[in-house]
Amino acid sequence: MARETQKIVVVGLGYIGLPTASMLATKGHTVLGVDVNEAAVNTINSGRIHIIEPDLDILVRSAVNSGNLRASTVPEEGDTFILAVPTPFKEENGNPKAPDLSYVETATRAIAPYVREDNLVILESTSPVGTTQFIQQIIESMRPELKGKVHFAHCPERVLPGHILRELVDNDRIIGGTSKMALTKAKALYKTFCNGAILETDSRTAELSKLVENSFRDVNIAFANELSVVCDRLGISVWETIGLANRHPRVNILQPGPGVGGHCIAVDPWFIVASAPDEARLIRTAREVNDAKPHWVIEKVRAKAERFRTPVIGCLGLTFKANIDDMRESPSMDIVQMLMASNIGTVMACDPNVAAEKVPFPLHDLKDVIRQADILLLLVDHEEFLEIDPQIVKDKVVIDTKGVLR
Template sequence: MPREFQKIIVMGLGYIGLPTASMLATKGHTVVGVDVNENAVNTINSGRIHIIEPDLDILVRSAVNSGNLRASLVPEQGDTFIIAVPTPFKPEGDNPKAPDLSYVEAATRAIVPFLQEGNLIILESTSPVGTTEFIERIVVEMRPELGGKVYAAHCPERVLPGHILRELVDNDRIIGGTSKAAVAKAKELYKTFCSGAILETDSRTAELSKLVENSFRDVNIAFANELSLICDRLGINVWETIALANRHPRVNILQPGPGVGGHCIAVDPWFIVSSAPETARLIRTAREVNDHKPHWVIERVKAKAERFKRPVIVCMGLTFKANIDDMRESPSLEIAQDLLAADIGIVKACDPNVEPGKSPVPLVDIRTALQEADILVLLVDHAEFIEIDRELIKDKVVIDTRGIWR
């Protein structure tokens, strides 16, 4: 094997792990992707994918057919170990939004028996400050002889679902190590597929930088969402208000919606709040504004439902953003499920990107939705919804949280 090529073990084959593993494999590295989901492992080994992302199927098929990518339920020895597992919430004391590092810890403990001197561990999972150092402590706890002989770095993913493959290559990349040697080793690997700038720092700064990126977005979305509440109270069109304000050369207000979803923007700010609860006041308030928005939408639907005996309510969209199948932390899904539980009518959902077996709410196609619905709740601006003829919804009660049918 040429010196520049490595054997890489990728822990977690989800929206980040699988594209990263496939990209590395197509660049000549030998990659073993590890996941606890046996169906995902079998699917990938057959050259297919278990998630929806444009062109990912082509990349995975190419990587598997080349012999450079295979999936497994268990790790093995390698040169570099990439951890790309979820970092969700868990209740802890008075904090219902404490970071849950159990997946990171489990992945780390799984690879430690296979580590050798000189190996590199890369944490790609978005994590609270200090997580990379936490990984190092686990390694030394389990294998004291490896203390100071294994390298650790944090290289947070910075990609947008729906554009992951392009952004994996084009976006600038932050690499933060617990040592300069770790940064150098990680940089050498990422240069094999990343054309963006490689930005070097320490692991704690890298961890906070990723959290700050998404918190910045969250705060700006919260401003737009709060404007929508104010405009509703005052009887003013929020979309027109924002459009007019944005004509100022130094104003760029984002668009409001039903809330904020996805594993990044809806989660990362809480990691900062947990790390510095007394000082992260603006970040906490923005999270509370965005977390409240789904409940505001639900109350609007309930108010409209009162005029019917038992209305058919169709939620248009379940994913957290347009034109993808990802429902992680989705406010649209939360709204649909809460309306279903409230039993104020017959609640269904319509989402062309979600498979029926993956939806906790009964799914209907667009034609059925438009025929049967008394109340249409537009939650996600999927391309298929934008194209709907407005004549077909003129007799419906419409609650449009995205402003595409106004």
């Protein structure tokens, strides 16, 4: 049985690892956060944060000042190891969307020398089915004396960027163990900070459940995005159409946008497709619909640009959703970069949540973009953009992918 307080090693200090490490530290656990980014490690050890998330700065400062949280580039021995590293795509056998488990493997190999008998190893990274068993095989191959003596579980994160701290505590949590003892230990740990229900299953079912959650959302977003293209062809407002249809008591159509981004919804469905390519037909089609939407937006801009000799295209928003700084798999970022490469016109990008050093092109002030743009392309519904007076842009060509400037 897990002790009430533990020494916990969290590998990966990004949008999931850092909030989790900080939350555990404020609950009395001794936490070592590990990351390959030395600048991020130094920032955290000074009580500051390197990512934007509401109230995370307060939590990290409290955790560091308590002495329960510190960061390092090297793991140490502990009672529990939590892996919260990226699981992106890679090219494999002609498939550009194959799961890339290199970060998971590297993190697993990094902790293997420090793992001891009766330790718990938790994979939080959203992963293809079988990944928890994969890390178990790695550790047992590197440390054969520990075979059958270390416990493994998959506890997928289920939080929404912009609301991570609240959802980390309040959301129900799935725990998939490779053994009964793994379930017991993981449940005891998460109960120290989770108010939501703890749902127990095996590791493979837990892995698929997380992929299914995001694939469900992706399929529904694809319906909205496809509907926006249909409405555009018919000369009908998609926003009004959805608003009217949603008045039916059993209809709840989501809102369309320029595509789908973020590390979860834009990625996870492909993990299911990779595992069952012949069976996951609807999931694959939804991904293709959503992946095609940025190209449709580009063509809309291209068509409007033909009326200008040298148009200035103002692009509002780079992140994958509103009011955060996260640009992972962002369709808005892809659109801006494709526009710049296409030479359709001069592109001026604006995002109040993104630091200038995080993008490879200049960022501009919102007022300057509105004043100079011939075409205004709204890609993200940041709160700053919601305040734009429609009268100020009434003489512009406006392409609004989020229905903000209607």
